[in-house]
Amino acid sequence: MNDPASRAATVAAAKQSIARGSKSFAAASTLFAPKVRERAWLLYAWCRACDDIADGQDHGHDMTGVADGPERLAMMTAKTEAALAGVPVGEPAFDALRLFAAETALPPALPRDLIAGFALDAEGWRPQTEQNLYRYCYHVAGVVGSMMAIAMGVSPDDHATLDRACDLGLAFQLANIARDVAEDARAGRCYLPQDWLDEFGIPAEALLAPQYRDRLGSLGERLGLLAARYEESARYGTPALAFRSAWAVLAAAGIYGAIGRSVATLGPRAWDARVTTSRQAKLGFIRRAFDEARRRRVLYPATERDATLWTRPR
Structure with a gap:
């Protein structure tokens, strides 16, 4: 993503996500240097969104449980793979991963390992x-x-x-x-x-x-x-x-x-x-x-x- 305005909007959405999802992590993230802080927010936004999708919750709150775990996992996986491939997803959390991966040369195996954890939950493991x-x-x-x-x-x-x-x-x-x-x-x-x-x-x-x-x-x-x-x-x-x-x-x-x-x-x-x-x-x-x-x-x-x-x- 080369558009500074689009990047700024994605970072702003990520900042809002961490503020809603974890006051502890939000407090700690303010201590980072600006570039690292933004990347921490971007990573958090994607992780938080995947967790919420998997658990049927909103920013880590009000867990309801889900009956369609495999379908949620498939959707989460497809959007994650698109983000890792550099394809705009159109959702702030997954575009946050796209930015993060591009800016850090993130090994794709790592986000895939996180998805594997959600797969365990989807199986009722x-x-x-x-x-x-x-x-x-x-x-x-x-x-x-x-x-x-x-x-x-x-x-x-x-x-x-x-x-x-x-x-x-x-x-x-x-x-x-x-x-x-x-x-x-x-x-x-x-x-x-x-x-x-x-x-x-x-x-x-x-x-x-x-x-x-x-x-x-x-x-x-x-x-x-x-x-x-x-x-x-x-x-x-x-x-x-x-x-x-x-x-x-x-x-x-x-x-x-x-x-x-x-x-x-x-x-x-x-x-x-x-x-x-x-x-x-x-x-x-x-x-x-x-x-x-x-x-x-x-x-x-x-x-x-x-x-x-x-x-x-x-």
Whole structure:
């Protein structure tokens, strides 16, 4: 797209999408340098639109569930492939992907990996094992972390940094799953591995029954602690980023990581009300991240990634 006015309109729509869909990510994105910030909005707009299409929701809210998952997936795939081929789609979110892909030389395999995650949902897939859970989290969030790193200027060949970026996506998704256990259950979904449910004697069809709430709280704590491990690993990728990108990433890690930590702390009470991070807390994480970013090479020196953590496919 060579028309500056058309690009500006697409960026404006993307900015509106992130403002509606995630106050946490919107707050963190303001810390990016202008070019990176716009590309973050463009990527978010496409990811948000695909998620909404798959789940029958509006900017991540009011999930209703869908009865035509395969048809939605086919439509989403066709528009995504058109965008990757440089064809104008006529919808802001998919034209946002077209812009993003052209401006970053995005490897097409990455957005296709995200679509594969939505395909799992369209099939009514559920994780049977912890390894299944990690692979799902990669497809719906870890790959987004890798694409965001590319938006920040990381080379697609820098696998070490992309691994760390993927870790942050995994951390966010694990925290998401922990926070949304009740909402997902009411929509007929469960992302807790079946072997975990078997371990705690919780029937998937009665996940929210009062007699299982204490055990469910223990699983929420497990998810929150796993999210924290991946969040910590991700921080060691920030020395490879420019200061403002590192600042934004570390702020997002703190803001969103607080959700997983809250679920872990609340235990059985984690689903009495939706866990959020207050505006005051967000500002605190942003201030803390500024100092952290300045000292990132000291705080997070080059080190081998924890080999016990699941890693993205190559």
